[in-house]
Amino acid sequence: MLDIITLLKEKINTKDILQNEPMSRHTTFKVGGNADLLIKVHNVEQIKFVLNIAKNNNIPIFILGNGSNLLVKDNGIKGITLKIELKDIKIDKKNEKVYVTVGAGNKMPEIAGKLLKEEISGFEFAAGIPGTIGGFVRMNAGAYGSEAKDIVTETTIITYDGNIKKVVGEEHHFEYRKSAFSNMKIVILDTKLKLSYGKKDEIQELMVKYRKSRFEKQPIEFPSAGSTFKRGIDFITAKLIDECGLKGYSIGGAMVSTKHAGFIINTGNATAGDILKLIDYVKKVVLEKTGKELNLEIEIIGED
Numbered sequence: 001m002l003d004i005i006t007l008l009k010e011k012i013n014t015k016d017i018l019q020n021e022p023m024s025r026h027t028t029f030k031v032g033g034n035a036d037l038l039i040k041v042h043n044v045e046q047i048k049f050v051l052n053i054a055k056n057n058n059i060p061i062f063i064l065g066n067g068s069n070l071l072v073k074d075n076g077i078k079g080i081t082l083k084i085e086l087k088d089i090k091i092d093k094k095n096e097k098v099y100v101t102v103g104a105g106n107k108m109p110e111i112a113g114k115l116l117k118e119e120i121s122g123f124e125f126a127a128g129i130p131g132t133i134g135g136f137v138r139m140n141a142g143a144y145g146s147e148a149k150d151i152v153t154e155t156t157i158i159t160y161d162g163n164i165k166k167v168v169g170e171e172h173h174f175e176y177r178k179s180a181f182s183n184m185k186i187v188i189l190d191t192k193l194k195l196s197y198g199k200k201d202e203i204q205e206l207m208v209k210y211r212k213s214r215f216e217k218q219p220i221e222f223p224s225a226g227s228t229f230k231r232g233i234d235f236i237t238a239k240l241i242d243e244c245g246l247k248g249y250s251i252g253g254a255m256v257s258t259k260h261a262g263f264i265i266n267t268g269n270a271t272a273g274d275i276l277k278l279i280d281y282v283k284k285v286v287l288e289k290t291g292k293e294l295n296l297e298i299e300i301i302g303e304d
Contacts, residue, residue, distance in 0.1 A: 001019075001036070001037070004053065004057060004059070005017060005019070005037075007053055008049075008053065010049075011045065012039060012040075012041070012046060012049070012050070016039060016040040016041070017039055018037070018038040018039070019036070020034045020035075021038040023067070023072040023077065023081075023302075026038070026067045026081075027071075028066070028067055028068040028130055028226075029067075029070070029072075029223050029224060029225045029266055029275065030223040030266055031072070031074075031223075031275065032072025032074070032076065032272055032302065033073060033074045033076030033077070033272070035077040036076070036078055036079055036080070037079070037080045037081065038064075038080075038081045039080055039081070039082055040083045041082060041084060041085060042085045042087075043086065044086075044164070044189060047082070047084075047158060047187055047189070048162050051082075051158070051162055054080050054160070055161070059079045059080055060078055060079035060080070061079060061080050061081075061082055061185075062082065062301060063084065063134075063187055064081050064082060064083045064084065065083075065105070065131055065135040066130065066131045066135065068129075068131040068135065069131060069139060069141075069225055069226055069297070069298050070299050070300075070301065071225055071272055071275055071298055071299070071300045071301075072301055072302045073273075073276070073301070073302030073303055073304065074271050074272045074302075075302060075303035076302055076303060077301060077302050077303070078303060082187070084105045084132065084134055084187065085105040086103030086104050086105040086190065087103050087105050087106055088101075088102075088190070089101070089102050089103065089106060089111065091120070097194060098194075098195045098196060098197060099153070099192055099194060100115065100120065100193045101190055101191070101192045101193075102133045102190060102191055102193060103133070103189070103190050104133055104134030104137075104188045104189055105132055105133075105134065106133050107130075107131070108126050108127060108129045108130070108131055108133065109127055109128065109130075111123065111133060112126065112127030112207060115195070116200065116203050116204060116207065117200075119197060119198055119199065119203065120195050120196070120203075121195060121199075121203050122151055122193075122194075122196050122198075123151065123193065123195060124206040124207050125144045125145070125146040125210065126141070126142075126143065126146075127207045128143065128210055128214045129143060130226065133188075133191055134187075134188040134191075137155055137179060137181065137188055137191050138179055138182060139177050139178065139179065139182065140174045140175065140176070140177055140178055141177070143214075144210055147174070148174065148179075149172065151194055151195060152172060152191055152192070152193060152194075153168070153169065153194045154166060154167065154168050154191065154192040155167045155190070155192070156188075156191070157186040157187065157189060158187045158189055160185045160187075164189070167180065167181075176231070177230055218259065218260050218263065219260055219263050219265050222265035222266060222267065223265065224263050224265045224266065225298045226263070226297070226298070227262045227263060227297050228262060228279065228296065229241075229262060229294045229296060229297055230294075230296065232292060235290075235292055238260055238262035239261075240290055240292060240294075241256065241261035241282060241286060241294075244286050244289050244290065246261060246282055246285060246286075247261045249281070250278070251274050251277045251278045251281065252269070252273070252277075253266060253268055253269040253270030253271070253274050254270040254274035254277070254278040255267050255278070256278065264278055264279065264282075276300070282294065
């Protein structure tokens with residue numbers, strides 16, 4: 001590993017190379033074991049460089065954004081965890097539409113704040129999503145009846161072999177909480193959003209409305225990874241979990257939220273193991289009582 005670190009230091013600042021880094025510091029669940037190596041990258045050249053080292057040395061790669069839809073197991077992540085910090089935002093105003101190209105490492109609330117200042121509308125629904133734009137596109141995240149697919153027109157990616165490609169329009173293959181990138185070995189570099197002009201007070205009013213709704217309905221005062229389970233085809237997942245009497249049920253420091261049964265929360269001292277056991281228990285009880293199978297919205301990674 002020391003030889004790899006020496007190689008990395010050719011283009012990566014020492015402070016951006018973290019060994020045995022606790023993933024609890026990099027996930028919104030605030031749990032998870034250590035990453036062997038967590039590397040923060042700030043430009044495309046650095047990403048290419050790290051991908052090349054990983055390929056030549058047969059080192060597994062995991063791509064990390066804000067860690068907001070993620071559960072890292074207690075034994076951590078082997079190989080390289082690549083934390084994307086691409087933060088450019090470019091605004092191109094054309095006639096009545098505005099095209100905004102956003103680096104994959106930008107956090108959603110920060111993008112929303114920038115667009116508010118520029119009086120650009122259409123992103124309000126996403127302002128409270130606690131992730132990066134890369135994760136937003138990869139999982140076709142959404143809220144309040146809108147999704148990434150409604151505003152994303154083009155995405156730039158780099159393959160693990162170092163090839164940069166543009167993905168346009170329907171090539172994204174957006175589905176419910178899924179895209180063409182969901183199972184691809186690629187890094188999202190940036191994405192272009194099609195938005196529109198708006199009035200600052202109206203944009204702000206809508207953002208405040210959504211923020212208030214999120215605070216009232218979701219347990220944002222506790223660490224979580226957002227909605228734990230996907231929406232059912234013919235049922236409302238949170239309602240089903242509630243009807244099975246599981247609100248407030250806990251294992252260790254993990255609990256089914258009393259505010260919103262679709263969320264499993266970390267009450268303060270949960271381990272990833274506690275959360276995994278609770279997920280399995282909820283799925284088992286719901287299946288036994290209703291015959292409905294719950295599917296995870298969050299991604300689980302790491303060593304058993």
